Amino acid sequence: MSLHEFLASAQEQGHADADLVSVIRALAIAAQDIDHLIRRDGLDENLGSEIGGINSDGDSQKALDVRSEEIIINHLEGQGAAALLSEEQEDPIPLNDQGSLIVAVDPLDGSSNISVNVTIGTIFSILPSHGDAKAHSLQQGRDQIAAGFFTYGPQTTLILCFAKTDDVVTFTLDPDGKGFLMTGEGLQIPTTTKEFAINSAYTNHWFKPVQKWMTDTLDGQSGPQGKDYRMRWVGSLVSDAWRIFQRGGIFLYPADRRQGNETGRLRLVYEANPIALLAEKAGGKASNGYGAILDMTPEDLHQRVPLFFGAASEVDRIENEHNQERDD
């Protein structure tokens, strides 16, 4: 089944309205353009080159960060979204006055992996429009109408869910020009795996709950977990997330003592929230260490948050470490 057919049937069943269908179609076309651009990286231009700009979070922008955002804006114009919230812009970008939706995006996730031939992606969260720029940005993750992300890797993929159903669906871009075709539905994060994803280079900067979690984990078979784990860290949230949705385990990007990371590194509105909705729909969990990501009320469009997601039992374990610390 094509994405096109899937969206038409979702509309027929009342899971998506015309605005939502138009927005997801536009994002899928944008993703195909971004994918094409990435496949030509180094042939016409160097997409990993820093272009001298600084985004809203103080990260230096690469050519592909900016080009991806431009492509997304171009395709969303005239569709069902009133505004775009983007990692690359301080404020909302107005799109279509008549649109009933807000799209929040990380146009290009995994910037450090551009030009090294490692999977990168685009993350999106779709929210209702409330007619006011500030109100758009500060909605809880539970208000999301749909969420998903694209990966640009050996395969170009899409994982998608709607608030109105519990179905998490996946698509792969057909290299022979047939667009995105469905490859999976009813996706559930496997409950029994032994993989974790964390950048352990920051061990000395972590706070106690994460250090304790790591010590117990590394104790393996003879430790409290009674099993040996494997570690994977791609360095692109989308790629680590795709693996966890397929193969289980847990992703951790905690807050740490580094300057600017005291409340985490990843962004709540356009990174953590969409992943969290997908994780819950797929039977897993997403937490900031103390509670569900989706229950947080953002105070700022670019707010950072600690992020732990994956199989429910694994997320419960890291939450327990945080709660124990609070009791001590």
Ligand code: AHG
């Ligand atoms: P972005 O490229 O949108 O700024 O996001 C990069 C994020 C995320 O994809 C990844 O999980 C994380 O940064 C990697 O951080 P480290 O380099 O600290 O490992």
Ligand code: MN
């Ligand atoms: Mn990102």
Ligand code: MN
């Ligand atoms: Mn980004």
